[in-house]
Amino acid sequence: MGRTIVRGGLVVTAADEIEADVLIEDEKIAALATRDSAAGESWSAERVIDATGKYVIPGGVDVHTHMELPFGGTAASDTFATGTVAAAWGGTTTIVDFAVQGRGQALREGLDTWFAKAEGQCAVDYAFHMILSDVSDASLREMDRLVAEGITSFKLFMAYPGVFYSDDGQILRAMQQAAGNGALIMTHAENGIAIDVLVAQALAAGRTDPRHHGEVRAALLEAEATHRAIALARVAGAPLYVVHVSAREAVAELARARDLGLPVFGETCPQYLFLSTDQLAGPGFEGAKYVCSTPLRPREHQAALWRALRTDDLQVVSTDHCPFCFSGQKDLGRGDFSRIPNGLPGVENRMDLLHQAVLDGHLTRRRWIDLACAAPARMFGLYGRKGTLAPGADADLVVYDPAAVQTLSAATHHMNVDYSAYEGRRVTGRAETVLCRGSVVVDQRRFTGRAGHGRFQPRGLSQYTEH
Numbered sequence: 001m002g003r004t005i006v007r008g009g010l011v012v013t014a015a016d017e018i019e020a021d022v023l024i025e026d027e028k029i030a031a032l033a034t035r036d037s038a039a040g041e042s043w044s045a046e047r048v049i050d051a052t053g054k055y056v057i058p059g060g061v062d063v064h065t066h067m068e069l070p071f072g073g074t075a076a077s078d079t080f081a082t083g084t085v086a087a088a089w090g091g092t093t094t095i096v097d098f099a100v101q102g103r104g105q106a107l108r109e110g111l112d113t114w115f116a117k118a119e120g121q122c123a124v125d126y127a128f129h130m131i132l133s134d135v136s137d138a139s140l141r142e143m144d145r146l147v148a149e150g151i152t153s154f155k156l157f158m159a160y161p162g163v164f165y166s167d168d169g170q171i172l173r174a175m176q177q178a179a180g181n182g183a184l185i186m187t188h189a190e191n192g193i194a195i196d197v198l199v200a201q202a203l204a205a206g207r208t209d210p211r212h213h214g215e216v217r218a219a220l221l222e223a224e225a226t227h228r229a230i231a232l233a234r235v236a237g238a239p240l241y242v243v244h245v246s247a248r249e250a251v252a253e254l255a256r257a258r259d260l261g262l263p264v265f266g267e268t269c270p271q272y273l274f275l276s277t278d279q280l281a282g283p284g285f286e287g288a289k290y291v292c293s294t295p296l297r298p299r300e301h302q303a304a305l306w307r308a309l310r311t312d313d314l315q316v317v318s319t320d321h322c323p324f325c326f327s328g329q330k331d332l333g334r335g336d337f338s339r340i341p342n343g344l345p346g347v348e349n350r351m352d353l354l355h356q357a358v359l360d361g362h363l364t365r366r367r368w369i370d371l372a373c374a375a376p377a378r379m380f381g382l383y384g385r386k387g388t389l390a391p392g393a394d395a396d397l398v399v400y401d402p403a404a405v406q407t408l409s410a411a412t413h414h415m416n417v418d419y420s421a422y423e424g425r426r427v428t429g430r431a432e433t434v435l436c437r438g439s440v441v442v443d444q445r446r447f448t449g450r451a452g453h454g455r456f457q458p459r460g461l462s463q464y465t466e467h
């Protein structure tokens with residue numbers, strides 16, 4: 001692979017913004033040289049990438065994706081092959097996807113299924129969390145072994161009774177195990193038992209449209225579950241990471257816990273920052289495109305999310321990329337919103353939407369990189385290798401054009417899904433050239449990567465929870 005120089009750009013990391021050149025040797029970053037030191041002028045390389053007028057940023061780290069997830073009687077429409085190509089186009093060079101333990105299944109078996117799906121398919125690097133859906137003596141013991149193999153985080157669902165749901169006792173036991181083995185417990189915090197009652201009542205009353213999905217999944221039921229997850233984690237003495245936070249009342253629970261000094265963390269996703277129940281209440285069956293859980297909220301919730309991203313009450317922005325085609329998949333829920341497969345596409349759009357948030361004044365440039373690259377890498381034990389640009393780090397790097405204007409659309413995106421949640425939205429900023437471990441996977445808006453370049457990344461323990 002040899003040596004590559006990325007010359008002339010503004011290097012932006014979570015910590016710094018410096019006019020600097022970057023030297024890459026094989027898969028790693030070898031050196032950075034500030035332009036005024038002129039040290040980079042003596043470098044030689046087989047390849048020089050001109051980044052004049054551009055940002056040079058770490059590759060994005062998306063710690064919440066669901067490629068090929070079987071869900072709601074169908075499966076997410078992006079495979080590891082198509083979804084990681086879309087990630088690369090969007091400047092994301094590492095995904096952390098969720099392997100699933102089926103009911104009655106060993107963790108090993110579930111994990112091996114996900115290894116087999118991803119092996120040889122990925123254009124960018126990948127890692128796994130594990131969904132625990134059958135907490136038992138045996139699966140708790142297995143957790144320790146998975147941690148040793150680099151699967152260091154486990155998601156538990158307080159929603160979806162009969163599918164992924166765990167009760168409070170099971171969640172507490174998993175947290176106790178995590179307190180011992182150092183894993184990070186992630187919760188999908190919604191009161192699924194109460195929600196199922198409200199779903200049945202809504203359907204019985206003929207309220208079957210997509211917008212009722214948002215109404216029955218009340219903000220208070222997200223806040224209540226968030227509060228309960230925090231209490232359980234506190235009792236267990238374990239850190240906690242709450243996924244896809246959407247309600248301002250849930251943000252308030254996280255902020256309160258953090259003000260008490262508890263190791264409690266949270267993520268939100270672009271759909272909660274940019275979309276609202278306005279979309280979910282779209283004409284006809286259009287709202288089905290926006291059915292996900294936690295649901296989109298009324299627009300008033302967005303200010304609380306932006307604020308929490310600035311105050312560090314939320315640390316990470318991931319996508320929860322879980323695409324289902326409007327035609328043939330979302331369709332399953334015509335006449336019954338509870339049958340609409342839950343999830344939105346977005347792995348390709350995250351870096352750009354957050355850059356737009358910089359232009360809109362919600363975030364600083366460095367906070368953009370922190371939320372999208374550095375913090376997710378640190379949260380899930382990848383930092384050092386991923387999430388920053390520094391000597392010794394993997395050469396996952398994006399030459400980002402902060403002035404390129406694009407219109408997001410299903411007609412031009414690379415995700416394997418027949419609609420865009422952001423159809424017609426103009427955003428400024430775009431990944432021009434993308435490197436993953438030193439290989440150019442997108443070269444000035446031409447895809448040059450290949451299936452199988454992406455490698456499994458075993459993860460260490462969260463760097464947010466160490467003392």
Ligand code: URP
Nearest residue numbers: 292293294320322342343
């Ligand atoms: O609607 C969503 N978020 N689908 C994916 C599964 C989950 O709960 O994250």
Ligand code: ZN
Nearest residue numbers: 188243244293
């Ligand atoms: Zn979830």
Ligand code: ZN
Nearest residue numbers: 255258259313
């Ligand atoms: Zn606070």
Ligand code: ZN
Nearest residue numbers: 064066320322
């Ligand atoms: Zn998810």
